Amino acid sequence: DIQLTQSPSFLSASVGDRVTITCRASQDINNYLAWYQQRPGKAPKVLIYVASTLQSEVPSRFRGSGAATEFTLTISGLQPEDFAVYYCQQLKSLPITFGQGTRLEMK
């Protein structure tokens, strides 16, 4: 199975900050990577798919990049609603796997 490791696991930031979350895959997954945001008590919501494509209606302050084994999610100009948990997911091969999550908290 392909393992995904996110870093950091916890991130403290302020409104207006720029933050970056990294996701490393245990093997080459090309660009078959998605990013999700999960707010408390809610279902996850896709932000980015195929590594860098912004899902419809997702604000442009979210940006995904990377390929092969290293990927990043960057949020520029944090808004209050962005404080949540973020997950990466690989869909290159079965079984589909998720990273362990990154909790973004308000400083």
Place this chain on the structure above:
Amino acid sequence: QLVESGGGLTQPGRSLRLSCVASGFTFGNYAMHWVRQVPGQGLEWVTGITWNSGLTDYAASVKGRFTIARDNAQNSLYLQMNSLRSEDTAVYFCVKDILASLRQGWGFDLWGRGTLVTVS
């Protein structure tokens, strides 16, 4: 939208069947999945099925005990869970794939609210 049902409290070794009814999109055009989450913990993909039921796959933790199925005429997805264990306790989400296939996918673009399964 996706609306799950069938969760609840059951005992170890028993069975439960989850259902998910889809609306607002052409259900038969997309792969579908079940993803679970232990409250307060991360996401675990459980199983997926292609648009035409031609391929299914399962996480190792549920293989041989869970079965996914779909009825495109009824816009419905199912998860038959047998030989339940305490470690199956989680919120189960019904999820729509962006694509029709399971391999080399793009992501999951629609999630239900989830149904809680408690095995105790």
